[in-house]
Amino acid sequence: MDAFFAAVEQAAKPSLRGKPVIVGGLGPRGVVATCSYEARVFGVHSAMPTSQARRLCPNAAYLQPRFEVYRSISERVMALLGELSPLVEPLSLDEAFVDLEAGGAARDTAGARSVAERLRADIRAATGLTGSVGLAGSKMLAKMASELAKPDGFFVVTPGTEPALLAPMSVRALPGVGPATAETLRRAGITTVKQVTEAGEEELVQLLGRAHGSWVHAMGLGRDRRPVVAERDAKSVSVEDTFDVDLHDRVRIRAEVARLAERCVSRLRGARRSGRTVVLKVRRYDFSTLTRSETLRGPTDDPVVVREAAERLLEGVDTTGGVRLLGVGVSGLADYTQEDLFAQAAGERAARAAEQEAREIAAVRDTGGPQAGREPGGESGGGEPPGAAGVPEAPEPRRWPPGVDVVHTGHGPGWVQGSGLGRVTVRFETPLSPPGRVLTFAADDPALERGKPLPLVPQD
Known part of the structure; x- marks a missing residue:
């Protein structure tokens, strides 16, 4: 799909059509998830800090993601792909591989072109959005072709033309070549795919190691024999939050971990899965990232058990100096649960203790501090608790994020x-x-x- 999140927002909001739209985190530490093509003209791109995007494109519409909307549209698109073939491998909400041969949808290049045109028309009719199709004999080349087709087009890599297409491309275009690998290759004078193939597998193995060097050499030649896999089993479920301001209060950090654990379990149950290993991720003020994990006696989808394990892991992490990101995940997934009754009972006790602690903290906050409400002699001034004397407590202010x-x-x-x-x-x-x-x-x-x-x- 083309600029998927931003395109959805433009389709939903007529006043934003043809204008720069940026979707992502809106706080000081937010990151751009997707931006419209109108915003890309100003140099904005995905994964860029939102603060930098605001400097480059201050007049864009900055919107909070609406994932429930994106997910529902994605399901419609994936259903259309499923009509073409039983082998559909989703990569994300807006991207998938389809094995056309398995579904008999196309038996030659002309047939593939016809399928691509029909698919793009069906997507537009079903969603009002545009998608781009890459057609090739392998997953790597199909992915490259889809990028060349954007926006709103299709690109066919005709058999036999692969070397000419790949040769002038940067090594970064190859799967598995990130910034570190690209820098290693650059120091050896290799910056294009043509130079990768000219270097040969032996030299690449010396530079990158046996497995990685052989992989990069094969990709440079366009040799990608990976099949389209219809069911990609998730290995973990996780959630994380980056905070606008570093967290220093240990009580607040613990409360955030508990909240993330609840969200993680909600997502886990939505996938009808359970998990055996709880993982805590902490990124500190200096950008150092720590991960801690605990493996339970059996898989669980109990929020109390996951929260208790995450809080135990937090106890072993030094948060002095501040925390900028927290995450909670569950791995070792299974399709059933085998609850550890002892852990669950301990978790329930911990939950009750946490609730009592939260009530005490709230009481201190609402009365202005631990000494508020006391007479000069140090004894309690008596009276009713806050809010009980006919004065209603102020309701929580309603939040209105941009785009909602x-x-x-x-x-x-x-x-x-x-x-x-x-x-x-x-x-x-x-x-x-x-x-x-x-x-x-x-x-x-x-x-x-x-x-x-x-x-x-x-x-x-």
Whole structure:
């Protein structure tokens, strides 16, 4: 799919079509997930820090990802691919390999071209979006061809033309050649694929080692015999968060680990899996990254057990100086659970203790500190707990991230353009409407609520 996340947002928001759109983390440490082609003109690209993107393209629309929308559209596209062949290997939400021979969809180059054109038309009709198709005799070349086809096109690597196509490309175009490998090759005077093939396998093995050198040599010759694998079994499930400001408070760090463990288990259960090994990831203030793991007696999908294990792992990590990223994962996946009853019981005790600790912390915060509410003599001043004397506690302020769907009782559906200082600005439009008007409301306006994503194309 072409600039998938950004393209979805442009299709959903008529006022953004033809304009630079950047989707990703919006905080000081956020990273660009995807940007529209209009933003790429300014030098913005995926994996770039959002702060750098803002300097390059300050007038772009910066939006928070809506993964539930992207996932639903991805499922429709993958279903179309499944009609072509039983061998479909998804690489991500917006990319997949398809073995056309296995499905009998194409038996020669002309047939493959016809399939590509029909597929692109079907994708546009089903989603309102564009995709690019690369056709070749191997996975590596098909991937390269799809990149050459972007945006909204298809590219065929005709058998016999592979060497001419690969020769002028940078070594970075080859699978398995990252920055470190490319630098090693550069120091040896090898910067293009043609120079890779001219160097020969023996020299590459001396430079990169037996396995890696042989792999790079084979890729340089276009020899990729990897089959399309319909079922790629996930090896782990994990979630992580990067914080705008380093965390120093140990209680806050522990609370974040507990929250990540809950999210991880939710994702694990969504995949109908369980796992045996809990992994904690901590990136500290100096960018050093630590990982710790604990293997349980049996696979589990119990949030209490996973949270308890993650908290135990945290106890062995020094967070003095601050933490910028935390992650919790589960590996050693299985399709069943075999609960460790002792661990589960201990986890329940730990959960009760954590809840009690949270209540005590909240009480200290709400009363202004550990000495608040005491008379000069040091004895308790008595009285009712906070909020019990007829004074209601202030509700949590509602968050309105840029790009989120909303609905107003008087103005209908729209999306958030921005918020702050107790106000929220909304553009009222739908995927099938012309660009809409912009209005600003109080952030706590009862007439404004979160909305549901609307279809990008007319529904039958």
